[in-house]
Amino acid sequence: MSQEVRVRFAPSPTGALHIGGVRTALYNYLFAKKQGGKFLLRIEDTDQARFVPGAEDYIKEALDWMGISPDESPWHGGPHGPYRQSERKSIYKEYAMDLLEKGHAYYAFDTAEELDAMRQRLTAARVVSPQYNSITRTQMKNSLTLPADEVKARLEAGEPYVIRVKIPRKEEVRLQDKVRGWVMVHSNTLDDKVLMKSDGMPTYHLANIVDDHLMKITHVIRGEEWLPSAPLHVLLYRFLGWEESMPTFAHLPLLLKPDGNGKLSKRDAEKHGFPLFPMSWTDPDSGQVADGFRDQGYLPEALVNFLAFLGWNPGDHRELFTLEELVEAFTLERIGKSGTKFDINKAKWYNEQYLRKKSDHELAAYLTADLKKEGIQIPQDNAEKIVSVMKERATFPADLWKEGRFMIFAPETFDTQVAEKKWNADAAKVLTAYSEKLEALQEPLDAATAKELLAVSAEECGVKLGKVMQAVRLAITGVGAGPDLMQVFEILGKEELIKRIGFSLKTLGIAG
């Protein structure tokens, strides 16, 4: 019998979700759905000092926007709640006591200063890595060194203490990681990590093991930064008697900065002008606003596709995947091992691809929304026509309006470079003739007619159409590049064209 696959994404609410965290969430989601299992979200808020208001709402909104909402979470609830660690405080204590009783953990009363002094002493003695371990714990104030009655007295007196794990002196700890294979470390390189803090909260190490077990998590998919502490986690499963049901681990390669090396940071994002967060985030302390992918015009389906390919690939040559297709194709086995540099160009390319897949109807909504901000209203069918000719050249929805301004506003100035090179008396002659033909036209202008009339006008003036085409474009749009001119003409309509021709003839002159 195969048990239900259950995975979790476990962010701590310390601010906006980092894009790397979003990818971790996505991989968890993809794996869960592929396996027909559950994707849960657990808030790891055991560090009260780092709690940031609004962060949890942000996480929820970001995942919803990406289309990867969890099945169980603080806000959806579920059979294994609560899903906020701060609300599970009493649970952890119970397991810490269990560890204490079994001799796998002990009380420690050392103050921060004493800890510091120990590290300094060790550093001075040229100990390579000063840590609280099987050697040093014999010289510290803990329930291993202090007489039992003193420990009891200190506890009863309410003296602050932590509970530390007692790492065995000599043991090989192995774990099989789904992406790295076998990883082996010696327990003597591990230190006696704090399990329960003096404020009564568990540390990540205890909390994540207890919760994963209680929440019946089958696979732990998380960032590579957790790999060094994974052996400790294996040990904890063993000490708690849960080794049989220990989840499978998969440590994801890190997201690296685009140039040079190192973990992707906010600094890099700013330097290269791309966001680091899925959505904009306002720091509640400084009030500083950091831009997000959503705000810069990235489509969620593009971001999902892009992120999925940062460290994973389907093994064939397909590049474009919907969320559903990703679910279908996803396997842990195809996750790469090495760190991945963040290339925003590729993200833009994905955005273009998905933008072009959208219907004119959907795209028109972006345009009308932008226009509304400027107090402009245009008919829906007009908006749809505009986006249909503009979408091939847009990366972001906002480009529809930015690049297509001339579709609504007549040019007030003309690109001087193009004017110098292309504007001449021939162009003025042709346009004058063209304007007259448009005046005489009874029915509404369509692209084919627009072209025919223009061709006739050129012929009458004894000018080759190709020679003046750029000048015509300049006269109507003000610039030298843009979508198919005749389509533009059709959208503009003859009255608007006549007006624009009149203005450009006046402004650019008829002699050239």
Add this chain to the structure above:
RNA sequence: GGUCCGUUCGUCUAGGGGUUAGGACGCAUCCCUUUCACGGAUGAAACACGGGUUCGAUUCCCGUACGGACUACCA
């Protein structure tokens, strides 16, 4: 420093003991075209290095170099 992890075009990557080392982004050129863009075609561009193992290694093993993560009463 220590522990762990990694290394195929500039980037994301496929591949795997014998291949013209494949694709995508970006770049260049050409075609399409009234321009730009789209699209199409073509091109430049990679197995970090040194030892093994082997008839043969980019692929397997070991080193070296380089890079990264971790090294908190943070997660």
